[in-house]
Amino acid sequence: MERVLVVDDEEGIRTFIGEALTSQHLVVTLAQDGSSGADQLAKRSFHLMITDLKMPGIDGMELLRLAKIEQPEMEVIVLTAHATVDSAIEAMKLGAFDYLKKPLSGPDELRLVVERALERRRLRDDRQRQSGLGREHIKLVARDPSMLTVVEQIGKVAPTNATVLLTGESGTGKEVVARRIHLESQRAEDPFVAVNCAALAEQLLESEMFGHEKGAFTGATARKRGRFELADSGTLFLDEVAELKPELQSKLLRVLEERSFERVGGTRTIEVNIRLIAATNRDLRAQMETGAFREDLYHRLAVFPIHLPALRDRPKDILPLAEHLLNGIGHQLGRSGLSLDAEAQAALRAHSWSGNVRELHNVLERAAILADGTVLKSVHLGLGVAGPREYRRLEGSLKDIEKQAIREALDSVEGHRKKAAARLGIGLRTLYDKIKEYDL
Numbered sequence: 001m002e003r004v005l006v007v008d009d010e011e012g013i014r015t016f017i018g019e020a021l022t023s024q025h026l027v028v029t030l031a032q033d034g035s036s037g038a039d040q041l042a043k044r045s046f047h048l049m050i051t052d053l054k055m056p057g058i059d060g061m062e063l064l065r066l067a068k069i070e071q072p073e074m075e076v077i078v079l080t081a082h083a084t085v086d087s088a089i090e091a092m093k094l095g096a097f098d099y100l101k102k103p104l105s106g107p108d109e110l111r112l113v114v115e116r117a118l119e120r121r122r123l124r125d126d127r128q129r130q131s132g133l134g135r136e137h138i139k140l141v142a143r144d145p146s147m148l149t150v151v152e153q154i155g156k157v158a159p160t161n162a163t164v165l166l167t168g169e170s171g172t173g174k175e176v177v178a179r180r181i182h183l184e185s186q187r188a189e190d191p192f193v194a195v196n197c198a199a200l201a202e203q204l205l206e207s208e209m210f211g212h213e214k215g216a217f218t219g220a221t222a223r224k225r226g227r228f229e230l231a232d233s234g235t236l237f238l239d240e241v242a243e244l245k246p247e248l249q250s251k252l253l254r255v256l257e258e259r260s261f262e263r264v265g266g267t268r269t270i271e272v273n274i275r276l277i278a279a280t281n282r283d284l285r286a287q288m289e290t291g292a293f294r295e296d297l298y299h300r301l302a303v304f305p306i307h308l309p310a311l312r313d314r315p316k317d318i319l320p321l322a323e324h325l326l327n328g329i330g331h332q333l334g335r336s337g338l339s340l341d342a343e344a345q346a347a348l349r350a351h352s353w354s355g356n357v358r359e360l361h362n363v364l365e366r367a368a369i370l371a372d373g374t375v376l377k378s379v380h381l382g383l384g385v386a387g388p389r390e391y392r393r394l395e396g397s398l399k400d401i402e403k404q405a406i407r408e409a410l411d412s413v414e415g416h417r418k419k420a421a422a423r424l425g426i427g428l429r430t431l432y433d434k435i436k437e438y439d440l
Contacts (some may be wrong), residue, residue: 002025034059064096076097153306158181173360175237213264322348
């Protein structure tokens with residue numbers, strides 16, 4: 001989740017920006033003036049700040065100076081109804097990413113500039129990660145056989161230039177896998193550029209992907225390089241590729257076939273050398289049958305398909321993954337040593353996780369905020385009383401059902417037989433006999 005701080009003394013502007021930017025991947029915090037904005041900067045880190053220039057007390061320029069001292073990696077966009085050349089130059093010299101005059105023409109203009117600013121932040125973070133923290137930074141927790149298979153597939157495809165199609169439910173970690181493939185490839189020192197095809201308006205997506213020439217459309221005041229150009233020699237990750245409209249599907253197919261394209265409004269052919277990774281949480285084969293997705297494009301993308309299992313289908317990973325996520329959350333909150341008590345661990349194992357890893361992260365982050373100490377308890381998780389993972393239809397003989405129940409109970413407690421017996425409501429001796437009978 002990327003965090004955006006909006007500082008403006010006009011309530012209408014704050015509300016407009018908040019509503020325009022709030023989404024699944026952006027968390028927006030609103031501050032009513034410069035002093036409140038400074039307080040927010042002292043409390044937590046942000047990826048981007050949008051600030052008005054003229055405000056009582058601490059104005060936008062002073063807040064910009066403060067932001068570059070407190071959080072130098074954060075991008076800043078300045079808004080003002082009093083645009084002058086001098087103030088624009090001063091803001092840029094202080095490190096502002098862009099300078100927009102109020103009133104904005106609409107939410108799309110704002111979203112476009114915000115996405116560009118965040119993309120620059122991501123590219124810089126990627127370069128720092130690749131040069132300093134290395135491959136271990138993008139960690140894949142894999143204890144369950146289903147996830148170990150994914151890790152094996154990554155190891156085989158990463159050194160090649162093959163196009164990869166990642167499938168799986170929302171929140172299963174497709175972008176993490178894409179970044180891992182990039183870091184294990186020969187392109188690791190080159191850019192990794194991500195595009196969320198569902199996050200941008202249809203009329204802006206083509207420009208974002210292929211760039212545009214000056215004057216190509218209203219608001220195109222300068223030439224802009226698209227994501228394909230930015231990813232040249234590196235990896236381009238197209239998330240939610242099923243959201244592409246037919247016209248863009250055709251253009252994407254051509255780029256994959258010819259490795260070239262033209263910017264919007266341009267005539268010069270631009271050649272690129274990229275490795276493409278696409279991802280979707282939809283059934284592309286079903287969409288092909290209805291005509292919503294091109295069959296030829298599907299076969300171009302699915303050179304090497306990798307399916308990411310849902311978190312509920314990899315029970316052995318739940319607690320190790322929670323521990324890994326808590327390390328990151330603790331670092332973010334400045335609270336090291338976060339852990340889960342036994343009841344909280346049981347609640348995590350019992351939950352169905354319809355939102356997968358993303359839901360697990362959000363639950364743990366909320367729990368860490370609520371907990372007074374470093375030990376997170378079941379009540380902090382907000383998952384309710386631990387119970388069956390989810391209702392499912394039982395098939396097979398009574399022995400088959402019993403065998404499966406015992407296997408799942410053992411998996412859920414990582415093989416601890418006493419805990420498994422307690423979960424099943426049987427005696428330890430009975431469990432031993434059943435393990436022997438079913439050769440578990």
